[in-house]
Amino acid sequence: MAKISLENWSEKIRDPEIECMSREEMKALQSEKLVKQVKNVYENVAFYRKKMDEAGVKPEDIRSIDDIGKLPFTTKEDLRENYPFGLLAVPQSKIARVQGTSGTTGKLTLASYTEKDVDVWGECVARALTMAGLTEEDKLHVCYGYGLFTGGMGLDLGARALGCMSIPMSSGNTQRQLMCMEDFGATAFACTPSYAMYLAEAAKEAGVVERLQLKAGINGAEPWTDEMRHQIEDTLNVNCFDIYGLCEITGPGVACDCIHHKGLHVYEDHFFPEVLNPVDHTPCAEGETGELVFTTLSKEGMPLIRYRTKDLTSIEYGKCECGRTLPRIQKFTGRTDDMKVIRGVNVFPTQVEAALLSIGEGVAPHYMMVVDRENNLDVLTVMVEVDEKYFSDEIRKLEALKKKIELALKQALGVAVKVKLCEPKSIQRSEGKAKRVIDNRNL
Amino acid sequence: MSYTINQLSVFLENKEGRLDSVLKTLGAGDVNIVALSLADSSEYGMLRMIVSEPEKGVMVLKEAGYMAMLTEVIALRVPHAAGSLSKAMHAIMETGVNIEYMYAFANGEDASAVLKCNDAEKAAEALRKSGFDLYEADEAYHKVVI
Numbered sequence: 305m306a307k308i309s310l311e312n313w314s315e316k317i318r319d320p321e322i323e324c325m326s327r328e329e330m331k332a333l334q335s336e337k338l339v340k341q342v343k344n345v346y347e348n349v350a351f352y353r354k355k356m357d358e359a360g361v362k363p364e365d366i367r368s369i370d371d372i373g374k375l376p377f378t379t380k381e382d383l384r385e386n387y388p389f390g391l392l393a394v395p396q397s398k399i400a401r402v403q404g405t406s407g408t409t410g411k412l413t414l415a416s417y418t419e420k421d422v423d424v425w426g427e428c429v430a431r432a433l434t435m436a437g438l439t440e441e442d443k444l445h446v447c448y449g450y451g452l453f454t455g456g457m458g459l460d461l462g463a464r465a466l467g468c469m470s471i472p473m474s475s476g477n478t479q480r481q482l483m484c485m486e487d488f489g490a491t492a493f494a495c496t497p498s499y500a501m502y503l504a505e506a507a508k509e510a511g512v513v514e515r516l517q518l519k520a521g522i523n524g525a526e527p528w529t530d531e532m533r534h535q536i537e538d539t540l541n542v543n544c545f546d547i548y549g550l551c552e553i554t555g556p557g558v559a560c561d562c563i564h565h566k567g568l569h570v571y572e573d574h575f576f577p578e579v580l581n582p583v584d585h586t587p588c589a590e591g592e593t594g595e596l597v598f599t600t601l602s603k604e605g606m607p608l609i610r611y612r613t614k615d616l617t618s619i620e621y622g623k624c625e626c627g628r629t630l631p632r633i634q635k636f637t638g639r640t641d642d643m644k645v646i647r648g649v650n651v652f653p654t655q656v657e658a659a660l661l662s663i664g665e666g667v668a669p670h671y672m673m674v675v676d677r678e679n680n681l682d683v684l685t686v687m688v689e690v691d692e693k694y695f696s697d698e699i700r701k702l703e704a705l706k707k708k709i710e711l712a713l714k715q716a717l718g719v720a721v722k723v724k725l726c727e728p729k730s731i732q733r734s735e736g737k738a739k740r741v742i743d744n745r746n747l
Numbered sequence: 748m749s750y751t752i753n754q755l756s757v758f759l760e761n762k763e764g765r766l767d768s769v770l771k772t773l774g775a776g777d778v779n780i781v782a783l784s785l786a787d788s789s790e791y792g793m794l795r796m797i798v799s800e801p802e803k804g805v806m807v808l809k810e811a812g813y814m815a816m817l818t819e820v821i822a823l824r825v826p827h828a829a830g831s832l833s834k835a836m837h838a839i840m841e842t843g844v845n846i847e848y849m850y851a852f853a854n855g856e857d858a859s860a861v862l863k864c865n866d867a868e869k870a871a872e873a874l875r876k877s878g879f880d881l882y883e884a885d886e887a888y889h890k891v892v893i
């Protein structure tokens with residue numbers, strides 16, 4: 305098995321009725337679900353009743369999905385204040401499982417799922433796996449972490465719903481991952497894009513690529529570029545797909561991209577997306593970038609109303625070439641909190657990545673941004689690993705390369721950047737979310 | 748007979764212990780160093796070496812995670828006469844070949860210089876025509892052990 309070209313691709317759609325529904329029908333379905341959900345949270349969650357009362361909104365005011373703007377927002381801070389079970393709409397005895405993420409502040413963000421919530425989650429991931437070309441014949445090697453983190457469990461639930469074999473490897477121990485991949489004949493693998501890069505490199509070095517039977521990679525949970533995707537696809541001879549999710553909403557499976565890679569299709573029958581202006585929270589026009597906000601239309605355990613994801617994206621509603629009418633969110637330009645303000649300019653790691661790759665095949669995508677403050681001035685240093693393809697033993701040529709990277713970064717970011725060339729593999733690889741920025745400014 | 752030889756070049760970050768670690772890695776691989784030069788910028792350095800087995804040197808260093816490569820250079824025996832190195836450089840430059848860098852090493856009675864030119868073959872030919880003595884690969888790689 306191997307990578308399939310677009311011409312030879314045959315699209316499979318798990319739930320055509322939903323995934324190809326007309327916009328009118330979808331709005332009617334969403335309206336019906338929203339009205340029910342708002343009534344449910346008003347009656348069963350003290351937090352929402354209080355918020356709605358304060359905002360002067362009654363459940364009766366919400367008659368269709370177009371009324372969603374009347375509802376107050378929910379934030380991560382609200383989740384933290386109501387940790388762990390304060391936002392449940394059902395008794396704890398109805399909760400089948402919990403999943404969570406550890407935040408930088410130390411406290412967990414916990415999400416609770418009823419049996420039905422778990423089923424919906426699995427179904428959404430199964431839709432995504434189908435979109436990636438998987439069927440019940442496939443074997444999915446999952447190297448996302450299992451545990452409270454939603455990655456491993458989410459893909460596992462998806463494999464179960466689809467009826468394919470799940471290989472629950474969890475993260476770490478790359479040599480063992482490759483051995484099992486080969487021995488069990490995995491046809492697809494799921495992990496973060498940065499780990500996929502690492503895995504691809506390791507497979508190439510070990511010379512096992514030819515012996516693997518992979519055809520697809522399901523890689524998400526952190527921002528990545530098309531260049532990174534191409535590199536993984538070319539090294540492992542697979543098609544890679546971007547899966548998105550966040551544990552508060554459900555975990556992976558909120559959205560996934562299709563073979564056309566024109567954005568990630570959102571499963572809007574369960575997760576209603578809004579893209580709002582980050583400053584005044586008014587709706588953005590189609591294609592305009594803003595903060596992604598979700599309302600869980602089907603959730604029973606811990607429904608979220610207008611949850612602010614802090615992810616920046618834009619949304620497109622046109623029918624996709626794959627046949628789906630599900631709207632597509634674009635690759636994230638960053639997170640409102642990953643964004644670094646350097647000398648007044650907003651800088652995102654994804655911009656650095658795109659710039660590094662654009663200056664030529666020579667530059668490996670491994671880099672780290674370090675922000676310091678020297679004499680009250682922000683200084684951005686980008687550490688870049690030197691790569692065999694352009695390595696020279698002449699300092700003059702290396703200095704020229706450094707200048708070239710500095711120029712490309714300055715043009716892409718709009719702020720001066722210092723480049724530091726580093727030895728290969730000296731920048732830490734991560735097996736979970738890649739850490740691309742170190743901020744030493746103590747802001 | 749070829750008068751160009753392979754130099755082993757290694758990229759080094761300016762971090763404590765990196766040079767020592769390269770030397771140890773080569774030592775453990777039984778690769779002996781004949782000549783060595785370290786050029787550096789403020790952030791990184793370039794270690795250039797003539798070693799007993801250049802290909803093996805690249806292999807053991809790459810395995811240890813270093814960025815290492817082979818570069819074609821010429822090794823010149825510098826006669827004990829005033830101005831002879833200058834004469835050698837002129838002989839090269841007259842052919843239009845550029846010298847990118849050079850370093851000298853002493854070797855018992857002899858003084859020697861390693862030269863990196865943009866056209867090693869042409870530079871070697873010019874030097875030979877002008878009567879200079881160049882090391883052949885086998886001779887250079889096994890000259891003296893540091």
Ligand SMILES: [Zn+2]
Binds near residue numbers: 624626
């Ligand atoms: Zn599509």
